[in-house]
Amino acid sequence: xxxxxxxxxxxxxxxxxxxxxxxxxxxxxxxxxxxxxxxxxxxxxxxxxxxxxxxxxxxxxxxxxxxxxxxxxxxxxxxxxxxxxxxxxxxxxxxxxxxxxxxxxxxxxxxxxxxxxxxxxxxxxxxxxxxxxxxxxxxxxxxxxxxxxxxxxxxxxxxxxxxx
Amino acid sequence: xxxxxxxxxxxxxxxxxxxxxxxxxxxxxxxxxxxxxxxxxxxxxxxxxxxxxxxxxxxxxxxxxxxxxxxxxxxxxxxxxxxxxxxxxxxxxxxxxxx
Numbered sequence: 412x413x414x415x416x417x418x419x420x421x422x423x424x425x426x427x428x429x430x431x432x433x434x435x436x437x438x439x440x441x442x443x444x445x446x447x448x449x450x451x452x453x454x455x456x457x458x459x460x461x462x463x464x465x466x467x468x469x470x471x472x473x474x475x476x477x478x479x480x481x482x483x484x485x486x487x488x489x490x491x492x493x494x495x496x497x498x499x500x501x502x503x504x505x506x507x508x509x510x511x512x513x514x515x516x517x518x519x520x521x522x523x524x525x526x527x528x529x530x531x532x533x534x535x536x537x538x539x540x541x542x543x544x545x546x547x548x549x550x551x552x553x554x555x556x557x558x559x560x561x562x563x564x565x566x567x568x569x570x571x572x573x574x575x
Numbered sequence: 576x577x578x579x580x581x582x583x584x585x586x587x588x589x590x591x592x593x594x595x596x597x598x599x600x601x602x603x604x605x606x607x608x609x610x611x612x613x614x615x616x617x618x619x620x621x622x623x624x625x626x627x628x629x630x631x632x633x634x635x636x637x638x639x640x641x642x643x644x645x646x647x648x649x650x651x652x653x654x655x656x657x658x659x660x661x662x663x664x665x666x667x668x669x670x671x672x673x674x
Contacts, residue, residue: 419576423584430588430611434595439603446607449588453614456581460625462633465640469617472640477610477647484651485603488658499600506597510590517586526578531628540630541637549634556641563645567652574659 418459426452437499439485447478464538581622589615602657602664606650613643 429452432445450473457466500506533540545553588611595608617636624632654664661668 415576419580426584427587427591430591433607433611434591434598434604439601442604442607446610449611450614453618456584456618457621459576460581460621462621462625462636465621465633465636468637468640472644473610473614476644480647480651481603481607484654488655488664500598500604501600503598506594509597510594513593514586514590517589518583521579521582521586527626530578530626533628533630537630537633541633544630544634545637549638552638556638560641560645563649567648570649570652571655 415459418455422452422455422459425449426456435500440482443478443481443485446481447474450474450478461533461537464541578622578626582619585615585618585622588612588618600665600667602654602666602669603651605666606647606654610643610647613639 426449429445429449433442433449436442436445450469454466454469454474457463457469592608592611592613592615595611596605597608599605599608617639620632620636620639624630624636657669658664663669
């Protein structure tokens, strides 16, 4: 058992456990907090995969941004109605059946296709390579991304504007 | 750890998210399930990128994360709007287009 294997299994247990808690817990607010744990666990997986920059982005944008926005939305909507949001589930058996079917399909496919046996190491620091690629090969999608963010955040604040 | 361990972990998280999307009745709960599914896809992209020594997957992950943030902001704005007009957040009760 190397350190990497132990780290992977600990992160896997945390991730799967918190993901299950997100979809199964009765309290919507607890769901969001479990999601924050799952997203932080994913940042840990990114760290194990040599993606330090992505781990930082994951924590800043997801665990910091998305979770905060969702918590605000829950608080605002509960104040608007003045009652707690109910957070029930339905069709548990059907949902579990479809999810299990998809999982067996994916694992079955993974078992059949040949994956490369040897890992090719990065030529340079991955963060450096990401920066270079974003500014050269992917500069147009990068600029489009800025437009998408601007448009979506403006329209979100327009949709959620206070009533006049 | 080999590549397949990460891929199977991502598949498990994807399916948990799928389960959440199908079983939750609250729109915010459905959004949380979609978050989990997108997160699993990001793990896949980074795992392949790491294994091939190619950063293209990581660049795609940055794009995916940013688009998810935009999606969550818009989705929650729609949920708030829904609450204001209909006083509900249940996906089943949003059936204005039903003939």
